Amino acid sequence: MEALKTTLTGRAEVLEGLAEHPAVKAILAWSPSALADAKLDRGELTLTIAAEAICPAAATVQAAGYNFFEDLTAVDWFPSTPRFQLSYHLVSHIYKERIRLRVLLDGDAPSVESITAIWPAANFYEREVFDLFGISFSGHPNLRRIMMPDDWQGHPLRKDFPVEGYR
Amino acid sequence: MNAGTPILEAAVPTGAHDQHMVLNMGPQHPSMHGVLRLVLEIDGEIVVRLYPEIGYLHTGIEKSCETKLFQQVVPLTDRIDYLSPMANNLCYCLAVERLLGLEIPAKAQWMRVLLAELTRLNSHLIWLGTHAMDIGALTVFLYTFREREEILRIFEGLAGQRMMTSYFRIGGLSVEPPLDFFDRVQGFIRSFPEKIDEYANLLTGNPIFRNRLQGVGILSAADAIALGVTGPNMRGSGVDFDLRRDMPYSGYERFQFKVPIATEGDCWARYLIRLTEMRESVGIIQQALDGMPQGPIKADAPKIVLPNREKMKTQMEALIHHFKIVTEGFNVPAGEVYQGIESPRGQMGYYVVSDGSAKPWRVHMRNPSFATLQAIETMCKGRMLADVVAVVGSIDIVLGEIDR
Numbered sequence: 138m139e140a141l142k143t144t145l146t147g148r149a150e151v152l153e154g155l156a157e158h159p160a161v162k163a164i165l166a167w168s169p170s171a172l173a174d175a176k177l178d179r180g181e182l183t184l185t186i187a188a189e190a191i192c193p194a195a196a197t198v199q200a201a202g203y204n205f206f207e208d209l210t211a212v213d214w215f216p217s218t219p220r221f222q223l224s225y226h227l228v229s230h231i232y233k234e235r236i237r238l239r240v241l242l243d244g245d246a247p248s249v250e251s252i253t254a255i256w257p258a259a260n261f262y263e264r265e266v267f268d269l270f271g272i273s274f275s276g277h278p279n280l281r282r283i284m285m286p287d288d289w290q291g292h293p294l295r296k297d298f299p300v301e302g303y304r
Numbered sequence: 305m306n307a308g309t310p311i312l313e314a315a316v317p318t319g320a321h322d323q324h325m326v327l328n329m330g331p332q333h334p335s336m337h338g339v340l341r342l343v344l345e346i347d348g349e350i351v352v353r354l355y356p357e358i359g360y361l362h363t364g365i366e367k368s369c370e371t372k373l374f375q376q377v378v379p380l381t382d383r384i385d386y387l388s389p390m391a392n393n394l395c396y397c398l399a400v401e402r403l404l405g406l407e408i409p410a411k412a413q414w415m416r417v418l419l420a421e422l423t424r425l426n427s428h429l430i431w432l433g434t435h436a437m438d439i440g441a442l443t444v445f446l447y448t449f450r451e452r453e454e455i456l457r458i459f460e461g462l463a464g465q466r467m468m469t470s471y472f473r474i475g476g477l478s479v480e481p482p483l484d485f486f487d488r489v490q491g492f493i494r495s496f497p498e499k500i501d502e503y504a505n506l507l508t509g510n511p512i513f514r515n516r517l518q519g520v521g522i523l524s525a526a527d528a529i530a531l532g533v534t535g536p537n538m539r540g541s542g543v544d545f546d547l548r549r550d551m552p553y554s555g556y557e558r559f560q561f562k563v564p565i566a567t568e569g570d571c572w573a574r575y576l577i578r579l580t581e582m583r584e585s586v587g588i589i590q591q592a593l594d595g596m597p598q599g600p601i602k603a604d605a606p607k608i609v610l611p612n613r614e615k616m617k618t619q620m621e622a623l624i625h626h627f628k629i630v631t632e633g634f635n636v637p638a639g640e641v642y643q644g645i646e647s648p649r650g651q652m653g654y655y656v657v658s659d660g661s662a663k664p665w666r667v668h669m670r671n672p673s674f675a676t677l678q679a680i681e682t683m684c685k686g687r688m689l690a691d692v693v694a695v696v697g698s699i700d701i702v703l704g705e706i707d708r
Binding site: 178179180181183204205206207208212213224225228230233234235237254256257258259260261262264269283284285286294298300304 | 371531
């Protein structure tokens with residue numbers, strides 16, 4: 138419960154308050170510039186990673202003990218910018234703890250490198266985000282729609298996609 | 305991107321074999337547990353490649369959630385995994401309660417644990433019945449449905465609904481359990497261990513059942529982690545991790561239970577794990593009954609939790625709150641929360657993002673079956689076609705939660 142009450146906002150505060158955290162330590166040791174932002178909110182640590190650095194960052198936290206890829210999804214912040222947020226949830230079986238890696242992407246032809254080479258489990262999740270948000274993942278072995286039919290137009294979970302009626 | 309290209313094309317093998325064949329299993333097939341389509345490339349009877357095609361049940365629940373008030377999402381979560389509605393309710397409520405910073409009273413927490421474990425029994429009973437039926441042991445199905453019926457009757461007495469219970473609320477439970485609830489649960493779990501012995505007698509010593517499962521669908525521990533497999537399937541491969549024990553929620557840290565582990569990673573190991581899990585669940589339910597605290601079942605938060613009927617009819621304040629919650633909902637502080645729980649099928653997670661309004665900005669469900677399905681090719685490759693049925697049965701998937 139104590140951890141839930143602590144809130145650290147901003148990169149500097151997290152680096153000071155959680156300097157010994159295994160994931161923070163590993164990322165700083167690898168490349169401090171890749172860590173764009175960080176926060177600890179409601180007991181959850183969020184590390185914002187520069188979009189082009191997601192693959193090496195994922196490999197770094199994997200080596201630091203966050204061995205299990207649990208979830209990947211996107212959030213559409215339309216009409217704010219940057220429009221898309223990718224949230225990677227990773228679990229450590231050793232520390233019994235979860236972290237979130239966050240990547241921010243622009244709304245214009247969003248694309249990011251696939252992490253399927255690090256966690257094959259991300260395969261379906263990246264396809265789902267591609268299908269429903271239209272974010273493409275370079276280097277994905279089979280990037281095709283997973284929920285919607287192959288010939289579907291548009292990406293249903295985008296905020297500018299209507300909830301009902303004809304388009 | 306790949307629209308129009310076939311999902312799988314049969315490779316022309318080198319050597320003297322005949323050409324490989326592409327075979328569709330499903331989407332309408334009795335052993336596919338819903339509308340799952342498996343595209344298989346087979347060499348005679350040997351599976352060369354396998355590709356699961358999903359999305360036939362996609363109803364856009366995540367999109368619907370964004371148009372509803374926070375409390376209106378609860379009934380939608382029932383419909384994701386129709387065999388374990390309480391687990392979905394629990395996971396969503398815990399996520400929103402963490403966003404709100406609500407303290408849940410002890411009785412509600414214990415009731416939630418009790419119901420989550422009853423749901424686990426319910427789900428495992430269906431799994432056992434249908435899995436055994438796939439393998440050809442038809443009798444077990446009738447026995448497991450006999451016990452499941454009693455669980456559904458208990459749920460009906462509690463929530464008025466057999467399957468889509470929607471009994472949990474943000475901030476607690478919807479109503480007090482009926483007077484005979486605890487006695488019925490006690491009666492059920494008193495006789496249930498004998499019933500598990502009965503299933504074990506029918507199946508564990510049955511040479512046909514054993515031969516169909518042992519050594520079939522092997523998944524190594526490394527593959528299980530790499531492919532995101534969780535729950536009993538992961539523990540059957542020797543990975544010792546259970547969210548109830550390792551990252552406890554809703555008061556699970558106060559319960560004593562064992563987490564069964566097997567190292568073989570085959571269908572047989574998964575069968576034994578689930579059978580043992582049912583026995584452990586009975587133990588947890590007994591502890592919940594014995595130690596059930598007294599007190600309120602709803603958090604003390606009049607602007608979030610609906611007042612009870614009597615208060616609403618007699619107090620002006622309560623009437624106003626009731627009206628406001630029902631018409632406008634309540635604002636949830638901005639932020640994002642990922643809540644994971646151990647559902648009957650594995651690690652379930654709800655990722656709820658709020659922008660500070662009364663409707664969720666984004667609700668995402670991480671469902672165990674979705675990830676487990678990725679491992680099916682690894683388990684079936686190089687095996688006989690008939691083993692695919694055994695594997696699909698043993699990993700216990702529900703298509704409702706895969707497609708959402």
